[in-house]
Amino acid sequence: xxxxxxxxxxxxxxxxxxxxxxxxxxxxxxxxxxxxxxxxxxxxxxxxxxxxxxxxxxxxxxxxxxxxxxxxxxxxxxxxxxxxxxxxxxxxxxxxxxxxxxxxxxxxxxxxxxxxxxxxxxxxxxxxxxxxxxxxxxxxxxxxxxxxxxxxxxxxxxxxxxxxxxxxxxxxxxxxxxxxxxxxxxxxxxxxxxxxxxxxxxxxxxxxxxxxxxxxxxxxxxxxxxxxxxxxxxxxxxxxxxxxxxxxxxxxxxxxxxxxxxxxxxxxxxxxxxxxxxxxxxxxxxxxxxxxxxxxxxxxxxxxxxxxxxxxxxxxxxxxxxxxxxxxxxxxxxxxxxxxxxxxxxxxxxxxxxxxxxxxxxxxxxxxxxxxxxxxxxxxxxxxxxxxxxxxx
Amino acid sequence: xxxxxxxxxxxxxxxxxxxxxxxxxxxxxxxxxxxxxxxxxxxxxxxxxxxxxxxxxxxxxxxxxxxxxxxxxxxxxxxxxxxxxxxxxxxxxxx
Numbered sequence: 001x002x003x004x005x006x007x008x009x010x011x012x013x014x015x016x017x018x019x020x021x022x023x024x025x026x027x028x029x030x031x032x033x034x035x036x037x038x039x040x041x042x043x044x045x046x047x048x049x050x051x052x053x054x055x056x057x058x059x060x061x062x063x064x065x066x067x068x069x070x071x072x073x074x075x076x077x078x079x080x081x082x083x084x085x086x087x088x089x090x091x092x093x094x095x096x097x098x099x100x101x102x103x104x105x106x107x108x109x110x111x112x113x114x115x116x117x118x119x120x121x122x123x124x125x126x127x128x129x130x131x132x133x134x135x136x137x138x139x140x141x142x143x144x145x146x147x148x149x150x151x152x153x154x155x156x157x158x159x160x161x162x163x164x165x166x167x168x169x170x171x172x173x174x175x176x177x178x179x180x181x182x183x184x185x186x187x188x189x190x191x192x193x194x195x196x197x198x199x200x201x202x203x204x205x206x207x208x209x210x211x212x213x214x215x216x217x218x219x220x221x222x223x224x225x226x227x228x229x230x231x232x233x234x235x236x237x238x239x240x241x242x243x244x245x246x247x248x249x250x251x252x253x254x255x256x257x258x259x260x261x262x263x264x265x266x267x268x269x270x271x272x273x274x275x276x277x278x279x280x281x282x283x284x285x286x287x288x289x290x291x292x293x294x295x296x297x298x299x300x301x302x303x304x305x306x307x308x309x310x311x312x313x314x315x316x317x318x319x320x321x322x323x324x325x326x327x328x329x330x331x332x333x334x335x336x337x338x339x340x341x342x343x344x345x346x347x348x349x350x351x352x353x354x355x356x357x358x359x360x361x362x363x364x365x366x367x368x369x370x371x372x373x374x375x376x377x378x379x380x381x382x383x384x385x386x387x388x389x390x391x392x393x
Numbered sequence: 394x395x396x397x398x399x400x401x402x403x404x405x406x407x408x409x410x411x412x413x414x415x416x417x418x419x420x421x422x423x424x425x426x427x428x429x430x431x432x433x434x435x436x437x438x439x440x441x442x443x444x445x446x447x448x449x450x451x452x453x454x455x456x457x458x459x460x461x462x463x464x465x466x467x468x469x470x471x472x473x474x475x476x477x478x479x480x481x482x483x484x485x486x487x488x
Contacts, residue, residue, distance in 0.1 A: 097406070097407060098406045098407065098408075099405050099406035100406075160405070160406070198408070206412035206413075207408050207409060207410050207411075207412060208408060208409035208412065209406070209407075209408055210407065211407070211409055211415075213407055217403070217407075220398070220399060220400035220403055221400070221403065221406075221407040223400040224400045224403065224405060227400070228405070
C-alpha cells in the first residue's frame with residue numbers, strides 16, 4: 001500500500017528513515033541537513049522508532065559513532081552536508097575500508113570559503129574516492145526511494161559497503177513536492193532484518209577491526225575494496241528492479257531521456273536533471289533532436305553503460321555542479337572523457353561548470369548549452385571545452 | 394597468519410579473525426633505541442613491567458629477567474620509569 005503525500009526532500013528522507021527504523025542514528029546539525037534530523041528527532045521523541053539516537057559534538061564524531069555501532073552489528077544511519085561532510089573525511093575511508101554498511105544522506109551544499117549554505121556538489125564529489133557507493137537524487141521522490149534502496153544495497157552480503165544518497169540542498173531539501181510513500185511495514189518487510197555475520201558484541205567470537213596494516217597486507221586490502229565496489233553494479237541494478245516491482249518505480253545506474261534519436265545530449269546529475277528534461281521538451285518542439293542522460297550512480301562509475309549510451313551522439317555536454325581547481329574540467333566531465341576514450345568516432349565533449357553556491361540554473365541556461373552543441377554538431381569549431389554557465393564576466 | 398595470502402583469500406574489511414595474534418607479529422624491527430637491562434642494580438620493583446605498553450618485559454618467578462626483543466619497539470618508557478638512580482635499564486642506539 002502506498003500513499004501520496006506532500007513533503008520536502010528533508011522530510012521525505014526523514015520519513016524513509018522512520019520506516020527503515022534503524023538501530024542507531026548519530027548526527028550533528030548542519031544547514032541544509034538540519035531539518036532532516038529535526039524530523040527524525042520528532043519520530044524518536046514520539047516513540048515512532050526504536051532507534052538509539054546519539055547526539056554528538058561534531059560530524060567527525062557522528063561518523064565515528066555509526067562506525068562503532070555498525071561494528072557491533074547495528075543498522076546505522078546518519079546525514080550531513082558540506083563542511084560537516086568534510087569533517088567526516090577521515091572516517092569516510094574507515095567506514096568503507098572496514099566494510100560497514102552505513103547509509104548516509106548528504107544534502108549537497110557548497111564548501112567554504114566564503115560561507116555559502118546553498119547547493120553544489122563539491123562536498124560529495126570531494127568524497128568520491130573514499131570507497132562509498134554514491135547515488136544522486138533528482139527530486140524528493142528519488143531521495144526517498146534511494147534512501148530505502150541504499151539499505152538493501154549496503155547490506156547485501158556480497159557488498160557490505162557504505163552508501164551515500166544525495167539530495168540537492170534547498171532545491172530538493174526545502175522544496176515541498178508530492179511523492180508516493182510506501183507503508184512503513186512494507187518498507188521494513190522489503191529491506192528485511194539485518195543479520196550481520198560478525199559483531200563486536202559477540203564475545204564468543206572475538207576478532208579485530210582496523211588493525212595496523214603495513215606494506216605486507218594493506219595493498220591486498222585495497223585491491224579487495226576495488227573488487228567489491230566493482231561488483232556492486234549488478235546489486236544496485238537488481239535492487240532497483242526489485243524496488244520497481246514493489247513500487248512501480250524502477251531504477252537503473254543511468255536514466256535516458258529522449259535519447260533514442262537524439263544527436264546532442266546533456267549529461268547531468270541531481271535536481272538539474274529535472275530542469276534539463278523541461279528544456280529538452282521545449283527544444284523538441286523547436287525541432288532540435290535533444291536528449292539527456294542522468295547519472296544516478298556516480299560510484300561505482302557506470303562507464304560501460306555510458307560508453308554504450310553516449311557513443312551515438314554527435315556532441316555531448318557534461319554539466320558539473322562542482323569545480324575541481326586545477327583539473328581539466330569537472331569530475332564528471334573527466335570520467336566521461338576517460339570512459340569514451342578509444343571508442344570509434346566518439347562524440348565531441350564539452351564541459352559546463354554551473355550552479356556553484358546555489359546559483360540558479362534555469363531552462364534558458366540549459367537551452368543555451370543545447371544551442372552551443374547544435375552549432376558544434378553542424379560543424380562549428382569548439383571555442384572552449386571548459387565553460388562556466390551563468391557566471392558574470 | 395600466513396605471509397603468502399593474496400587479496401582473494403584474505404578476510405574482508407581488513408579484519409583479523411584470530412583474536413590475540415598480535416603476539417606473533419614482530420615489531421622488534423622498529424627500534425631506533427634498544428633497552429639494555431642491568432640485573433645487578435635492579436631492585437625488582439617491576440615498574441618497567443607495569444608501564445611497558447607492549448608487554449615486552451620478561452618476568453619469571455616475579456623477577457625481571459630481561460627484554461623480549463621480538464616485540465620491544467624501543468620506546469624507552471621502561472628506562473624512563475625505572476626508579477633506581479643509576480638506571481637498571483638504559484637505552485642505547487640500535488645498531
